[in-house]
Amino acid sequence: xxxMDSTPQTIPATDGYPLGATFWAAAGTPQGVVVMHPATxxxxxxxxxxxxxLAARGFHAITYDYRGIGASRPxxxxxxxxxxxxxxxxxxxxxxxxxxAEYPDLPQLAVGHSVGGHGIGMCGAGWGLAGAVLxxxxxxxxxxxxxRGERWRVELILRGVGPALARLMGYVPGKxxxxxxxxxxxxxxxxxxxxxxxxxxxxxxxxxxxxxxxRVTNPVLVYGFDDDPxxxxxxxxALTQHFTNTWVERRQIARAEAGGxxxxxxxxxxKFVDTLWPGLxxxxxxxxxxxxxxxxxxxA
Numbered sequence: 001x002x003x004m005d006s007t008p009q010t011i012p013a014t015d016g017y018p019l020g021a022t023f024w025a026a027a028g029t030p031q032g033v034v035v036m037h038p039a040t041x042x043x044x045x046x047x048x049x050x051x052x053x054l055a056a057r058g059f060h061a062i063t064y065d066y067r068g069i070g071a072s073r074p075x076x077x078x079x080x081x082x083x084x085x086x087x088x089x090x091x092x093x094x095x096x097x098x099x100x101a102e103y104p105d106l107p108q109l110a111v112g113h114s115v116g117g118h119g120i121g122m123c124g125a126g127w128g129l130a131g132a133v134l135x136x137x138x139x140x141x142x143x144x145x146x147x148r149g150e151r152w153r154v155e156l157i158l159r160g161v162g163p164a165l166a167r168l169m170g171y172v173p174g175k176x177x178x179x180x181x182x183x184x185x186x187x188x189x190x191x192x193x194x195x196x197x198x199x200x201x202x203x204x205x206x207x208x209x210x211x212x213x214x215r216v217t218n219p220v221l222v223y224g225f226d227d228d229p230x231x232x233x234x235x236x237x238a239l240t241q242h243f244t245n246t247w248v249e250r251r252q253i254a255r256a257e258a259g260g261x262x263x264x265x266x267x268x269x270x271k272f273v274d275t276l277w278p279g280l281x282x283x284x285x286x287x288x289x290x291x292x293x294x295x296x297x298x299x300a
Contacts, residue, residue, distance in 0.1 A: 005055060006048075008071075011064060013086075013094035020044075020071020021064035021095065024055040032107040032130065032288035033060045033099050037092050037116030039136075039265070040084075040191070041180035043070035047113075049270040050277065057281045059288075060106070062099055066091050068184035077171035082184035084115070084191050085122075085207060092119035096126050107288040111280070112137060113268065114231070118201070120220075121213040121243070129218040131287030133280055135267050136223065136231040137239055139200035140191065144235035154230070158195040162188040202242060213242035220248045221283050223276075225262040227255050251279075 009021040022044060034054055036047050044063035051061040065072040066087040074080050100108055107130035112120045117137025120126050138144070140158065145151040157179070165172050166185035174182045197203040202210050220243055224236050233252065240248050255261055259275040267276060 006051075009062075009064075011062075011095050011098045013067065013090040014097070015086075015090050015094075017067050017090065017094075018072070019064050019067065019091055019095065021062060022048075022051070024051040024061040024063070026058050026060045027056050028058055030060050030103075030106055031058045031285060031292070032109050033062070033103045034109045034111055034284060035062045035092075035095055035099050036064075037095075037110060037112040037119045038064070038066065038069075039114035039116055040187075041069060041174050041183055042113065042265075043181060045070070046265075047268050049273070050111075050268045053273060053277055054281060054284075057285070059109070059281075059284065060099075060103060062095060064091070064095050068187065069181050073182075077182055077184055079170050080184050081186060083186040083189075084194070085201075087115065087187070088119040088122040092116075092123040093125050096123055100125065107291050109133075109284050109288060111135065111284075114138075114264070117222075117239070121216055121239075122207075122209060124212070124215075127215050127217065130291045131219045131221070131284060132216075133221045133283065134223065134240070135280075136225065136228055136264050138231040138235035139202075139238040140195045141198075141200055141235065141238065142195065144232050144238065145229055146232060147229060150229050155195075159192045163192040199238070210242060214244050216243050217246050219287055220246055221280070222248060222250050223267065223280070224250070224252045225255075225258065225264075225267070226252065227261055228264045230264050249283075 005025040007023045009023050011019045011021045044065050047063045051063050054061040068082045110120050110132040113135045117134035120132045142151050142155040166188040171185045172183040172188045174180050194201045
């Protein structure tokens with residue numbers, strides 16, 4: 001696969017903030033448009049190979065960076081005002097609206113990785129999707145982590161070191177800490193606050209997450225992996241149980257079935273192009289076909 005059919009884009013969030021994005025054109029007649037919502041602090045380049053794969057399977061694909069990350073990062077994160085809710089309610093919303101406005105006659109679909117799946121549930125523009133896939137998506141409560149050492153480490157980062165550094169430095173130096181990209185301070189502070197709530201952000205009265213998830217009516221496919229230390233089945237259940245007005249299909253994948261270690265971040269690695277990716281693409285194609293209306297030429 002190559003990048004010849006990819007085009008850089010600047011897509012406005014709903015408040016006008018410019019988001020760095022990439023459009024991947026479908027090979028042949030497009031069967032739908034897939035917006036890929038990234039994980040926390042994960043730049044869109046991590047999803048490049050998967051976007052190319054979807055394009056080869058006949059989907060337009062859109063990758064993007066949340067504000068403060070990758071191509072959407074300002075010159076400095078010190079003093080940069082951004083919260084985690086902004087990624088869901090402003091950024092995911094803006095990209096979804098852009099895709100629908102650009103391709104109104106094509107089925108709209110979404111793939112969310114980790115917090116990207118939260119955005120799918122929260123994003124009002126996504127409530128009319130043909131289908132959505134959640135990969136390694138869960139609530140950020142450390143009590144669901146089985147390994148005691150990992151549970152303590154995550155708790156320390158989310159509720160201790162992360163918020164403290166955010167208040168001290170104005171951002172979290174994730175790259176130097178081995179945590180991926182640097183994070184805006186407000187993102188880390190809000191993330192830590194939610195992590196301390198019994199039901200994560202569903203207990204935040206300023207967010208309305210329960211009501212938002214209830215408004216999702218499109219089919220939802222959820223992937224979990226047996227070797228993911230964070231998105232354990234109980235942690236996934238704590239999130240997906242709030243999709244109360246739609247059909248949710250669960251796929252829990254063992255390492256042997258995947259053909260290698262997946263963990264929390266591995267699904268989008270090219271080594272799974274022949275094992276994990278086709279099943280997801282087939283599901284998207286089925287949802288797109290279920291809602292697609294033939295044009296005049298096809299009908300004739």
